Amino acid sequence: xxxxxxxxAELVEACRELGIRNVGLWxxxxxxxxxxxxxxxxxxxxLTVTTLCRGGFFTAIDPAERAEALADNRRAIDxxxxxxxxxxxxxxxxxxxxSKDLHGARERIADALAxxxxxxxxHGVRLAIEPLHPMYASDRCVVSTxxxxxxxxxxxxxxQVGVTVDTYHIWWDDTAPRQIARAGAGxxxxxxxxxxxxxxxxEGVLTGRGQLGDGSIDMREWxxxxxxxxxxxxxxxxLFNAGLWARDGREVLxxxxxxxxxxxx
Amino acid sequence: xxxxxxxxAELVEACRELGIRNVGLWxxxxxxxxxxxxxxxxxxxxLTVTTLCRGGFFTAIDPAERAEALADNRRAIDxxxxxxxxxxxxxxxxxxxxSKDLHGARERIADALAxxxxxxxxHGVRLAIEPLHPMYASDRCVVSTxxxxxxxxxxxxxxQVGVTVDTYHIWWDDTAPRQIARAGAGxxxxxxxxxxxxxxxxEGVLTGRGQLGDGSIDMREWxxxxxxxxxxxxxxxxLFNAGLWARDGREVLxxxxxxxxxxxx
Numbered sequence: 001x002x003x004x005x006x007x008x009a010e011l012v013e014a015c016r017e018l019g020i021r022n023v024g025l026w027x028x029x030x031x032x033x034x035x036x037x038x039x040x041x042x043x044x045x046x047l048t049v050t051t052l053c054r055g056g057f058f059t060a061i062d063p064a065e066r067a068e069a070l071a072d073n074r075r076a077i078d079x080x081x082x083x084x085x086x087x088x089x090x091x092x093x094x095x096x097x098x099s100k101d102l103h104g105a106r107e108r109i110a111d112a113l114a115x116x117x118x119x120x121x122x123h124g125v126r127l128a129i130e131p132l133h134p135m136y137a138s139d140r141c142v143v144s145t146x147x148x149x150x151x152x153x154x155x156x157x158x159x160q161v162g163v164t165v166d167t168y169h170i171w172w173d174d175t176a177p178r179q180i181a182r183a184g185a186g187x188x189x190x191x192x193x194x195x196x197x198x199x200x201x202x203e204g205v206l207t208g209r210g211q212l213g214d215g216s217i218d219m220r221e222w223x224x225x226x227x228x229x230x231x232x233x234x235x236x237x238x239l240f241n242a243g244l245w246a247r248d249g250r251e252v253l254x255x256x257x258x259x260x261x262x263x264x265x
Numbered sequence: 266x267x268x269x270x271x272x273x274a275e276l277v278e279a280c281r282e283l284g285i286r287n288v289g290l291w292x293x294x295x296x297x298x299x300x301x302x303x304x305x306x307x308x309x310x311x312l313t314v315t316t317l318c319r320g321g322f323f324t325a326i327d328p329a330e331r332a333e334a335l336a337d338n339r340r341a342i343d344x345x346x347x348x349x350x351x352x353x354x355x356x357x358x359x360x361x362x363x364s365k366d367l368h369g370a371r372e373r374i375a376d377a378l379a380x381x382x383x384x385x386x387x388h389g390v391r392l393a394i395e396p397l398h399p400m401y402a403s404d405r406c407v408v409s410t411x412x413x414x415x416x417x418x419x420x421x422x423x424x425q426v427g428v429t430v431d432t433y434h435i436w437w438d439d440t441a442p443r444q445i446a447r448a449g450a451g452x453x454x455x456x457x458x459x460x461x462x463x464x465x466x467x468e469g470v471l472t473g474r475g476q477l478g479d480g481s482i483d484m485r486e487w488x489x490x491x492x493x494x495x496x497x498x499x500x501x502x503x504l505f506n507a508g509l510w511a512r513d514g515r516e517v518l519x520x521x522x523x524x525x526x527x528x529x530x
Contacts, residue, residue: 095481099481100481100482100483100486101483102436102437102439103439106439133399133400134398134399134400134437134438135398135399135400135466135470137436137437137462137481138437138462138464138480138481139464139465142437144437144438145438147440148439171367171402172367172399172402172403172407172409173399173409173410174367174368174371174413175412197402197403199403199404199469200404200468200469200470201400201466201468201469201470202468203465203466203467203468204464204465204466205400205465205466205470215403216360216364216365216402216403217365218365218366221365
């Protein structure tokens, strides 16, 4: 998503040129290119798919909407398995229209996880609840902190449900380091993502994630927390940034690799 | 600030017409109208000033900047005392340019409170640390949760330092209700403010606070938490909203009073 302007085949080629061996994919470009075709593309290039983004959106009250969400998440699990990744990232969903009940919405997420966890396990896929920054609590994700994500995840086995640790969403939270330790002790850090925090935030606050080094977050500090918690998996850089998307994708990918080396490696 | 388009004299007149007996003031309009003149204006109208907004901005590293911030906060305390309010709301400040050290910034807030607490006490004024929504953590306020605010406040006597509970900033936080109980038990809820959460957020995320009833927050639920914690003080409605500011101020004030009755009274 950092370089969503690059068509998949170009992305894979650019990764090869830069020596990048792992890539996180989003469902929409995979579906556009074709699931089996994408799986072959990355396999032939020797690329490993780190995670698939994203399942989730579990908070609907309407039974038909809930059934459709569950069906869509089963498809996402199938896609993850076909792509050879063991991790599906979940954005849990916001408040239904007119609702003010955060607690109820969070409980409906738990209900969905109870249905999807065994299905994911049987496909060799782990679900990774991503707490999103509290500024998304109403319209995107009622899970706003690592503690809330773990409270949900820990109702299920770790090989079914864990969490996504993303610096952008949790950097302000002084309790996050000990929640990372909690997640690591339980074997629940299923992926680790980096993005920097920059201001002013754009309208709608979706496309303002900063390039590594441009903002307020000490990437090495957070990398240190997940490593101290036992995490040895890949590190993803996930930047939603209108400015980066407007530039040449290969140039942005190369810049991102350099910034990663400078600020996180 | 909800009706900042109203000059002070008009605001006081509109409050009288609507039967509003309490008003929270900001420093800038008070300074424009004149401190003593404002004190006389509200006193003659039988209005009580609930709080003065705002002191704070304690996170600078530069010694000259820090000294100026402390001097300005002493002036704010003087102003509060002259206006007859016992509460100065504090917005603590963001990260200094180039800094990524949230912990250090929070410690500098504590240093400032240690200097200002006794001065405030000697003037009959309490300092009320306001945790701001985490989306303001870098550029406005490194105190993002009630727990963080209380961790700071509790280093000092409750009659010197407490907290501001504002629904807009904390509504997403499932730990906030027990932090309100903690604050109440310690006698540290120094003011309670209402604003609703609406999306999409505007660019810069400063002027998007929703009119009561327009958003995702159950006002009565939060009023219940502060009342259960023993709070019996006034309730302020503080809306930063470009749409409301563009309208007739008296109409907005009347609407706000109606919404308060409908959603919070």
